[in-house]
Amino acid sequence: MPLAVYTQISSVIPDASRARKLQLLGILSGFAAGAWLGAAEAPTKLVSIGISPMVISLIMVIGVFLARWSLPALILGTSSVRADVRRTPHLIIWALLAGCLWAVANTLTIFAIRDIGLSIAFPLWNSNSLLGILWGFLFFNELRQAGWRRWAGVLGGALVMCAGAALLAVASSTAAPAAHSLRGVWAALGAGILWGTMYIPYRKAYLTGMNPLSFVTFFTFGELGMMATLAISYLGLAPLWRELTSARDVLFWLMLGGFVWVIGDVFQQYAAKYVGISRGIPLSNSNQLWGLLWGILVFGELHGRGVSTYTQVIGGSVLMMIGVGAIAFSSAIGKEQMRWRDAAQRESQRYGVSADYVEARMDGRQAAGELKPSRSALDWFVVAVATGIFAVFATMARAPRLSFHWGPAAVLSAATLALLLVCGLKLWRTTRFH
């Protein structure tokens, strides 16, 4: 790294209106993340029972892997990913680590649901937002000099969301197995700790200037590698293969779930970038609300349940919306933004990354001298291969026979697509996806 590029990140906010715009963008990304992460549950509901949870998770991760390469190739081009890696090679290690954390957490949730049921497990692992606030404060100067109102908004909002999540989970649970309750509680808490800690690499990457679209392409190697290792070690190679071939009718639906999940995760990454992990995680945790809307309205999950169940659903939804609102109105401005810049300065010096580059990326723009991202034949090849694989599995898929309400599905799909369009356009116009 030449000496000339080493500079110090400006200690003053260059443009307060730009900072506010980026905060709003981060909050909008958090909302879009919640909607898409929630919608990702819909295709998985089409899958009938009888497949090992480990296999379901592995197939979804294969869909995720395809999406994590094809979407960045389509949006910015792999040349942008290569340029980011040349500037910040150390972040490959962080991305792989984050992917491994995700895979282990996801596997733990399977055991948690099996042992204590969704109603207890979901609120326990949703505590990841509280851990995210702690890590954000300790390591990345988030909420420092933010004032008590913002503290109350973020922490109070996260706690209210946890309470709302608990109510929703109780309402949506259909059974409460308690064969190994203590083991299930540990699994759910473990998943929350792993997911809460996974955001340390996220924040590290975005404070150092890496583009979220570049980060996810390496994240997915950790994710798929760890998930494949766990599936093989749990089931064995031959039984795993047998399960995969016997489940070929539903592989497409699971992979589609993975694809939709990636769109939500990309928005989540932009939320973590522009509002930090203390605010980004709770905002994207609103996915539970969207998941429940799909379950109730489209798949008729709570049909015939008592008034108390619907009271819990309405109460939990209202609490979640209050929590989301409190966090959304507690954006980081003023002195807190300057503390973020101190953290970015520290990362820039530690890893020898050009301060100009870090500062430009924090402001959601390209650094001077950076080449404009462009797509090459390789990018179209990646997109074509991913599309082809999805098309092949789609030809094998069978539409399952279950209760499906088209009207609410159309409304929810339209709302989710509207968020994609609005947030995607806003990201493009404000940051060109940086």
Place this chain on the structure above:
Amino acid sequence: MKATGPDLNARGWWTSVLSDIHFWVPVAVLMGGLLLLRFIR
């Protein structure tokens, strides 16, 4: 903007990662998660 000296020329980015306390927190949590998975299995 004021110029400051780089500290990465003297040591590779691997050393920078391994000497970063932020790195060991997720690593420790990952190890704990794998142990927990082994335990509950």
